[in-house]
Amino acid sequence: MPDFSYLTLDSLSTAVILVDGVLHVIYLNPAAENLFEVSGKNLLENSLQLVFTDTGQLANAMQRALHDNASYIEHELVLTTHAHNKLQLRCTVTPLPANRLLLEFHPMDRPLKLAREEQMLDQTQASRLLLRNLAHEIKNPLGGIRGAAQLLEQELDKPALREYTQVIIQEADRLRALMEKLLTPQSNTRHSALNIHEVLERVRSVVLAEMPEGLTIVRDYDISLPALIGDKEQLIQVVLNIVRNAAQAMQGEGKIVLRTRVARQVTLFKQRHRLAIMVQIIDNGPGIPPELRDKIFYPLVSGRADGHGLGLTLAQDFVSQHSGTIEFDSEPGRTCFTVMLPLQAASE
Numbered sequence: 001m002p003d004f005s006y007l008t009l010d011s012l013s014t015a016v017i018l019v020d021g022v023l024h025v026i027y028l029n030p031a032a033e034n035l036f037e038v039s040g041k042n043l044l045e046n047s048l049q050l051v052f053t054d055t056g057q058l059a060n061a062m063q064r065a066l067h068d069n070a071s072y073i074e075h076e077l078v079l080t081t082h083a084h085n086k087l088q089l090r091c092t093v094t095p096l097p098a099n100r101l102l103l104e105f106h107p108m109d110r111p112l113k114l115a116r117e118e119q120m121l122d123q124t125q126a127s128r129l130l131l132r133n134l135a136h137e138i139k140n141p142l143g144g145i146r147g148a149a150q151l152l153e154q155e156l157d158k159p160a161l162r163e164y165t166q167v168i169i170q171e172a173d174r175l176r177a178l179m180e181k182l183l184t185p186q187s188n189t190r191h192s193a194l195n196i197h198e199v200l201e202r203v204r205s206v207v208l209a210e211m212p213e214g215l216t217i218v219r220d221y222d223i224s225l226p227a228l229i230g231d232k233e234q235l236i237q238v239v240l241n242i243v244r245n246a247a248q249a250m251q252g253e254g255k256i257v258l259r260t261r262v263a264r265q266v267t268l269f270k271q272r273h274r275l276a277i278m279v280q281i282i283d284n285g286p287g288i289p290p291e292l293r294d295k296i297f298y299p300l301v302s303g304r305a306d307g308h309g310l311g312l313t314l315a316q317d318f319v320s321q322h323s324g325t326i327e328f329d330s331e332p333g334r335t336c337f338t339v340m341l342p343l344q345a346a347s348e
């Protein structure tokens, strides 16, 4: 006599896995296949370790359930899938007859994701303020430097020396233009329909030209993606900054994958979007140093001796001007930056 109906479990939206006494999978419902990105058929009679890479915390919960012969709830379970996705879950383990265990998983990533996005928004605003103040501070003395160089130029007898004053004047002008950009980022944006792959192709050719040997940039494009409304120059800068970082981290030797996918029903900054474009930049370099992971989007944070620490700050600023998000996941051998850009007008 079956003690429950698989049919009922099949239609549940909660992810459910049934295991036997030696932790082999007896049953896995479609919600679990979805959540852990696995196919149930291949897993039946196989170890639970084929579903996720780290089962330690879960093994502990299972032991307790068996020991108490009662349901045990693990409120903060962290599991990594074989597709490298880290999941935060609440898990209920229920002992069943014949040494079997029923595992129910409830994802908790919504509140965590929201908290992360809010933090990112705060951070972007703080970064923007800092950049504006910095730009202001730099602009003022620049005017003085330029004026002094002009006066000096008039006093010079040898025309050959003017070359030097011209360098000062031109560089001061270039810096001023850059500072203007930082002070008024919005005023220069031009939104129009664009193809994200044109953006990626441009970045690909620029970075390959900079690092001609040893670097491979693989395209993994979903060419059916619809057009996106956005500022092409800004988006090029976003992807360029991320890809350059990857290339620099690998010292020009390694592989970068540029991946595009469509994402449906995504929630970004509390807004629900029917469609979004997901761009992933994945490298097989050394990974982001652990001590930098919490702050790489802050201005002036750099892990490189000659870095300015502005690349990711600007990237984040530009992406948030497109109502999108940037996130990353990094470990030695694999760093993935994910940029989500909403396609449709926000609903609700």
Ligand SMILES: Nc1ncnc2c1ncn2[C@@H]1O[C@H](COP(=O)(O)OP(=O)(O)O)[C@@H](O)[C@H]1O
Pocket (backbone or CB within 6 Å): 241, 245, 246, 247, 249, 283, 285, 286, 287, 288, 289, 292, 296, 301, 302, 303, 304, 306, 307, 308, 309, 310, 311, 312, 313, 335
């Ligand atoms: N793909 C990556 N792999 C390893 N480290 C990275 C990667 N992307 C960013 N970083 C780290 O983040 C830091 C900040 O990047 P960024 O804001 O572009 O500033 P900068 O490139 O001027 O240092 C880098 O210096 C580097 O230490």
Ligand SMILES: [Mg+2]
Pocket (backbone or CB within 6 Å): 241, 244, 245, 310, 311, 312
């Ligand atoms: Mg950089």
